[in-house]
Amino acid sequence: MKPMRYRLMRGWIPAVAVAVAVCLVPVLRGGARGAQDEKDYAVAVFVSGLPFCGRATDGEYFGFEVELWREIAQRVGIKYHLEETSRFPAALQALSEGKADFALATVTMTGKRAHSMQFLYPYYVSGQGILVNVKTARPLAVFAGVLWSSAILHAVVLLVVLNILYGHILWIVERKKNPLVSERYIPGVLEAMWCAFAIKTTIGFGDLVPRIWLARLIAVPIWLTGIFVVSVISAQMVGEYVAHRFDIGSVANYYDLARKKVTVVEGTTGYDSVKELGPKKIVQVENPVDGYLKLLENEVDAAVFDYPFLVHAAQVMRAEGKKVRVVGQAFTEELIAIPVSLQLAARDPALIARINRTILELRDEGFIDSLRLRYIESLDAG
Numbered sequence: 001m002k003p004m005r006y007r008l009m010r011g012w013i014p015a016v017a018v019a020v021a022v023c024l025v026p027v028l029r030g031g032a033r034g035a036q037d038e039k040d041y042a043v044a045v046f047v048s049g050l051p052f053c054g055r056a057t058d059g060e061y062f063g064f065e066v067e068l069w070r071e072i073a074q075r076v077g078i079k080y081h082l083e084e085t086s087r088f089p090a091a092l093q094a095l096s097e098g099k100a101d102f103a104l105a106t107v108t109m110t111g112k113r114a115h116s117m118q119f120l121y122p123y124y125v126s127g128q129g130i131l132v133n134v135k136t137a138r139p140l141a142v143f144a145g146v147l148w149s150s151a152i153l154h155a156v157v158l159l160v161v162l163n164i165l166y167g168h169i170l171w172i173v174e175r176k177k178n179p180l181v182s183e184r185y186i187p188g189v190l191e192a193m194w195c196a197f198a199i200k201t202t203i204g205f206g207d208l209v210p211r212i213w214l215a216r217l218i219a220v221p222i223w224l225t226g227i228f229v230v231s232v233i234s235a236q237m238v239g240e241y242v243a244h245r246f247d248i249g250s251v252a253n254y255y256d257l258a259r260k261k262v263t264v265v266e267g268t269t270g271y272d273s274v275k276e277l278g279p280k281k282i283v284q285v286e287n288p289v290d291g292y293l294k295l296l297e298n299e300v301d302a303a304v305f306d307y308p309f310l311v312h313a314a315q316v317m318r319a320e321g322k323k324v325r326v327v328g329q330a331f332t333e334e335l336i337a338i339p340v341s342l343q344l345a346a347r348d349p350a351l352i353a354r355i356n357r358t359i360l361e362l363r364d365e366g367f368i369d370s371l372r373l374r375y376i377e378s379l380d381a382g
Contacts (some may be wrong), residue, residue, distance in 0.1 A: 015305050029274070041080040041344075043069070044091040044104035046266075051314050051375035052336075053104055064375040065104050068123060069338065071367060075358050078351070087286050089267035098343040106306060108269045108334040118345040120352070120360040122337040123368055124376075127330025128273050129307035131314060132251045132325040133295060147237075149169040155233040162229065163200065166222045167193030170215055178211040200226025251302050254331040260301040270304045273332050288313065296322060306334075308376050 047055050052191050053063040062080065073080055082101060085091045092107070094100035096116035107124070109119050171192035174181045180189035180196075195208045199222045210216045251260060258277045265268040268283040274282060283300055285291045291303045292313055303310070307330035345352050362368050 029091050032074040033345060039079065040286050042080055042094075042099065043080045043082050044094045044105065045082045045084045046086075046088050046091040046103070047084065048088070048106045048288070049309055050308075051308050054105040061104075064124070065106060065336075067371055068084055068368065069102075069104055071362060072355055072358050073189040075361075076351070076354050079107040082364075087267075089370075092267065092339070094337055101344045103339050104346070105339075106336060107339050109337050110269065113339070116342070117339040118342055119337040120340050121356045122335040122370065123359060123363070124336040126306050126334050126336050127332040128270050128304055128334070129330050130251060130254065130257070131292075131295060131305070131310045132301065132322055132327055133298065134325050140271035149236075151236045152233065152306040155229060155236060159200075159229050159233070162225060163193055163196050166196035166200070169218055170196055170210065173212065173215045174210060174220065179214075180208050196222055199223050201230060202227065205332045225321070238304040251327055253328060257302060257304070261299070263265050263294050263300045263303045265291065265305060268305075269332070269334060270306070276306050292317070295324070306336075311376075324332070330345070 001118055028077075028086050045053065045061060047053055047061070050063055052065040053061060054066075055061050080102070082104075083094070085094065088105055091100070091103045092113070095103050103117075106126075107113070107119075109122060113119075119179055167189055169192075171181060171185075173298075174192065175183045181191050189203045191208060195210070198208070199201075199219050202223065210219050238300040251257060255277070257274060259280045261281045261283065262274050262279045263283040265288060266272055266286065271282065271284065281300075283291075283294060285294065288303075288305050288309050291300075291305065294300050295303045296317075307326075310326050313328050314324050340352060
């Protein structure tokens with residue numbers, strides 16, 4: 001007869017085996033599904049605009065970052081719901097307070113932000129760009145303004161002064177040797193000035209020319225300085241005309257933002273990049289669209305946002321007949337990534353690791369490049 005203890009063990013061993021099997025079935029099924037996460041994650045969304053995040057009339061979100069996130073969520077196997085915020089700082093605040101787990105807001109990775117959130121692997125290299133109005137004017141009005149510009153006036157004054165100087169020199173040398181030059185001061189000097197003018201401008205009418213060799217030698221520097229001054233005046237007039245006609249002299253590069261009125265989206269790296277220049281005024285707006293309106297209404301001289309946003313906006317506005325242009329290329333280099341709340345990163349580091357591996361897989365497979373080509377590379381900066 002077997003001991004009572006052995007009989008008791010035989011009685012509960014099958015029960016334990018059944019319980020373990022019941023517990024393992026969902027686990028095994030979950031592993032077969034790719035480790036489906038049953039938690040419903042909150043994703044804060046700031047509609048920054050295309051090409052990264054836009055919203056259709058039916059409320060559907062679309063864009064580079066939105067499609068990337070959908071693919072990530074599908075491959076990792078996580079459920080989520082979107083919570084839209086009206087302001088960029090609100091999306092970041094939701095992350096820092098743990099009210100949101102992720103954020104789709106086209107966020108730049110910075111050291112300061114890393115104190116209140118964690119970033120997934122970056123998926124795009126962007127930078128800040130400049131958008132300005134292209135102001136045009138009537139040709140006659142522009143030409144009149146060019147003639148009265150300080151550069152042209154200075155060049156004309158120099159031409160007149162040199163003509164008077166050379167006229168006196170030629171008159172002194174030629175007055176007793178050239179029968180066409182009067183020995184009297186007036187009109188002799190005027191005749192010599194006419195000769196100097198004909199030499200300088202290379203007109204060469206031939207009615208009055210230097211006769212003696214000394215006067216002819218003096219005519220050489222008169223001719224050379226004349227060519228130089230007239231060329232400078234011509235080049236200056238063309239340059240001033242183009243600058244006034246198309247207003248390209250207002251903001252031609254990043255450094256021209258100094259002492260200008262500039263609009264930026266509040267809380268973005270655009271504000272930090274412009275502030276150090278010391279602009280006349282920084283106008284902060286809640287979203288890029290408000291900034292574009294201020295630019296078109298001439299309330300500001302330039303708009304500084306992420307370069308892809310500006311290129312897309314410029315393309316749309318030009319199609320609507322508005323005269324805007326993007327100034328050069330991006331003047332900063334910034335990494336764009338999806339941020340994660342510190343609470344989630346600390347609670348589930350394995351999930352963050354899986355998402356980062358998925359981003360790298362999407363990059364290696366060319367999926368991210370296909371989104372970039374579709375939403376960004378197809379744009380025309382104009």
